[in-house]
Amino acid sequence: MTKTLHIDVEDERATSERFIRTWKRAEAGEQIESEHRLCFESLELLLKALTAARWHLLKMLRSNGPLSIRGLAKRLERNYKNVYEDVTRLRQVGLIEKTADGRIEFPWEFVEAHLHLAA
Numbered sequence: 001m002t003k004t005l006h007i008d009v010e011d012e013r014a015t016s017e018r019f020i021r022t023w024k025r026a027e028a029g030e031q032i033e034s035e036h037r038l039c040f041e042s043l044e045l046l047l048k049a050l051t052a053a054r055w056h057l058l059k060m061l062r063s064n065g066p067l068s069i070r071g072l073a074k075r076l077e078r079n080y081k082n083v084y085e086d087v088t089r090l091r092q093v094g095l096i097e098k099t100a101d102g103r104i105e106f107p108w109e110f111v112e113a114h115l116h117l118a119a
Contacts, residue, residue, distance in 0.1 A: 004110040006037045015039050054086050066103035
């Protein structure tokens with residue numbers, strides 16, 4: 001089974017409606033597959049959380065596997081403090097995780113982003 005993270009840009013109402021639909025399906029006895037979803041209220045908030053530097057950090061973890069923050073900073077050729085701050089924020093939103101031995105990992109095989117442009 002692949003581990004996929006779904007990223008959505010949707011308002012609170014849309015998130016609540018999706019939750020209620022899923023709840024009703026579960027109450028009706030339908031099989032509901034577990035999914036991992038990260039929702040942002042606006043594209044601006046998504047882009048604030050996932051900057052170009054953070055995207056590069058994610059790609060580095062994906063291609064190299066779990067790394068210490070210091071090792072990650074060294075490979076990225078960035079200041080430790082800035083990498084630490086980026087790692088902290090990416091952990092807060094659920095894009096990366098800490099391993100049992102304290103290294104940082106990107107646990108997703110796939111990340112799917114759904115952006116809805118509405119007037």
